[in-house]
Amino acid sequence: MRLHPETLGHHAEATDPTLVEWIKDRLDHLLGLEATTVVIVLGLVLVLFPLTLIVLARRQRRRTEQAMAESELRRSVESRDPSEPAD
Amino acid sequence: MRMRGLGDAFYGWYLVAGLFFATLIVIGVRQGFGVFVVAWEEDFGATTTAVSFAAAIGWVINGVSQPFMGALTDNFGARRVLIFGMLGMAISTLLVAASTNPFLLAVTYGFLVSVFSGAISFTPIGALIARWFVRNRGRAMSFLTAGGSASGLVMIPFLAYFLDATTWQTVWIVLGLLILALGLPVMIFIVRSRPEDMGLLPDGDKESVNDEGGPAPKIEVKTAPLAVDRWQSSFNSAPMWQLSLAFVVCGITTASISVHYVRWATDEGITAQTAATAFGLLSAINAAGVLFVGTISDRMQRKTLLGIVYLIRGVAFLSLIFLPGAGALWAFAIVGGMSWLATVPLTTALTADVYGVKKLGTLSGFIFMAHQLGGGAAVILFGWIFDTWNSYDPAFAIGAITLLAAGIISLSIREKRYSVRYSPVEGAPESAARSAAVGGGSD
Numbered sequence: 001m002r003l004h005p006e007t008l009g010h011h012a013e014a015t016d017p018t019l020v021e022w023i024k025d026r027l028d029h030l031l032g033l034e035a036t037t038v039v040i041v042l043g044l045v046l047v048l049f050p051l052t053l054i055v056l057a058r059r060q061r062r063r064t065e066q067a068m069a070e071s072e073l074r075r076s077v078e079s080r081d082p083s084e085p086a087d
Numbered sequence: 088m089r090m091r092g093l094g095d096a097f098y099g100w101y102l103v104a105g106l107f108f109a110t111l112i113v114i115g116v117r118q119g120f121g122v123f124v125v126a127w128e129e130d131f132g133a134t135t136t137a138v139s140f141a142a143a144i145g146w147v148i149n150g151v152s153q154p155f156m157g158a159l160t161d162n163f164g165a166r167r168v169l170i171f172g173m174l175g176m177a178i179s180t181l182l183v184a185a186s187t188n189p190f191l192l193a194v195t196y197g198f199l200v201s202v203f204s205g206a207i208s209f210t211p212i213g214a215l216i217a218r219w220f221v222r223n224r225g226r227a228m229s230f231l232t233a234g235g236s237a238s239g240l241v242m243i244p245f246l247a248y249f250l251d252a253t254t255w256q257t258v259w260i261v262l263g264l265l266i267l268a269l270g271l272p273v274m275i276f277i278v279r280s281r282p283e284d285m286g287l288l289p290d291g292d293k294e295s296v297n298d299e300g301g302p303a304p305k306i307e308v309k310t311a312p313l314a315v316d317r318w319q320s321s322f323n324s325a326p327m328w329q330l331s332l333a334f335v336v337c338g339i340t341t342a343s344i345s346v347h348y349v350r351w352a353t354d355e356g357i358t359a360q361t362a363a364t365a366f367g368l369l370s371a372i373n374a375a376g377v378l379f380v381g382t383i384s385d386r387m388q389r390k391t392l393l394g395i396v397y398l399i400r401g402v403a404f405l406s407l408i409f410l411p412g413a414g415a416l417w418a419f420a421i422v423g424g425m426s427w428l429a430t431v432p433l434t435t436a437l438t439a440d441v442y443g444v445k446k447l448g449t450l451s452g453f454i455f456m457a458h459q460l461g462g463g464a465a466v467i468l469f470g471w472i473f474d475t476w477n478s479y480d481p482a483f484a485i486g487a488i489t490l491l492a493a494g495i496i497s498l499s500i501r502e503k504r505y506s507v508r509y510s511p512v513e514g515a516p517e518s519a520a521r522s523a524a525v526g527g528g529s530d
Binding site: 018021023026035036049054057058 | 104
């Protein structure tokens with residue numbers, strides 16, 4: 001019995017090396033790009049996506065905190081007893 | 088009364104995007120092993136079997152590590168586990184670059200990368216997302232699962248072309264630095280274990296107000312009909328067994344196809360060009376399918392969809408037996424692609440709905456371990472069948488039969504009785520029940 005521990009992609013298994021060759025040949029045929037060009041394009045996607053995300057998420061977090069502070073302030077004003085003299 | 092969340096968009100969706108990136112990178116590192124096999128064989132002067140040993144033990148170790156990572160998530164919070172996992176991934180990925188023989192490769196990749204990638208798997212991530220989303224739980228989990236599909240489309244070509252342009256050591260060093268410089272900051276700056284850590288509620292709901300105008304009692308998201316304080320207790324109830332057994336079949340059918348795809352295609356006389364295109368089609372349909380299934384699962388019973396997904400995959404397996412070579416391949420790519428990863432968000436979301444989130448990490452860990460071990464056993468069985476009968480047909484028949492069983496098992500889950508979406512318990516988020524109200528059918 002032969003075992004074939006090299007595996008391809010489901011969840012987190014390793015891709016079959018033969019299939020990688022087949023896919024690469026197919027992409028070469030379809031795209032006809034230099035290896036360096038493909039690496040730069042995909043590399044830019046891999047770098048820019050998380051950087052943009054971090055910036056946007058931090059901005060959103062600030063907005064959320066600000067909105068919560070305003071909401072808290074509004075609630076405390078609304079709950080104040082109207083018979084109390086204003087400062 | 089519930090209202091939309093504060094700010095423009097619920098912060099949970101930024102979290103989903105960050106975890107999508109983490110999944111993409113980490114699964115890419117795991118899947119990328121195959122890209123380097125030939126280079127390692129030449130460099131180490133080793134056989135394919137010796138090099139592949141690292142992938143084989145990595146598979147088992149990754150599976151066995153899941154319950155432990157889940158338990159860590161339940162005890163220390165998902166954020167700590169994810170940061171720890173990402174840091175470990177970065178270091179172990181850099182260490183792969185220093186491997187000089189198959190034994191060191193087995194240690195660095197087979198053990199270290201596999202253990203740490205378990206800390207950034209669907210086990211802790213699913214537990215995290217279940218705390219952030221109740222009404223949109225299925226949709227959020229499907230976006231993350233799609234990260235796995237995107238990994239095959241982005242990371243594998245990236246690594247393959249990068250290896251063309253430089254040495255394998257350089258590629259692994261760059262991967263390690265990428266994880267360190269980008270993956271780790273995403274975890275640190277974006278991920279928070281619970282929405283309460285940011286003063287938010289799941290799904291971005293606004294705090295309820297009681298009749299007197301004061302804040303309503305604090306919502307406990309962990310509450311569910313079969314909520315457990317000890318993970319062992321979950322095995323006393325039917326849904327845990329039903330979900331685990333069905334997921335074993337998921338492992339059996341996906342892992343076996345993954346390993347035997349190339350040999351089957353070669354045996355059927357299918358050209359490399361056709362097989363590669365069909366695989367790309369399967370990946371694309373897979374990504375679209377998982378997003379579709381996850382989204383509609385928030386509007387109907389998840390067990391119904393889960394059952395249908397297994398049955399659809401069963402049809403795909405039957406096509407491998409009854410259709411001729413290339414026809415079988417295309418039918419499998421289209422029909423099988425729709426079901427390939429769709430089981431993941433459905434299973435995790437349903438586990439959270441039934442058992443709550445308190446021990447969800449550990450429970451998911453056991454379910455994923457069952458998936459991995461079932462897959463490993465099936466790979467050996469399918470190979471033995473082919474070597475004995477010189478045909479994969481008996482193996483595909485076993486696949487189809489087990490998928491039929493998984494479909495029936497999934498459909499037999501009594502979701503209306505055990506899911507918080509249909510059987511709200513005291514203290515459970517009302518949004519869960521409200522979202523399920525649009526779903527119909529009976530158990």
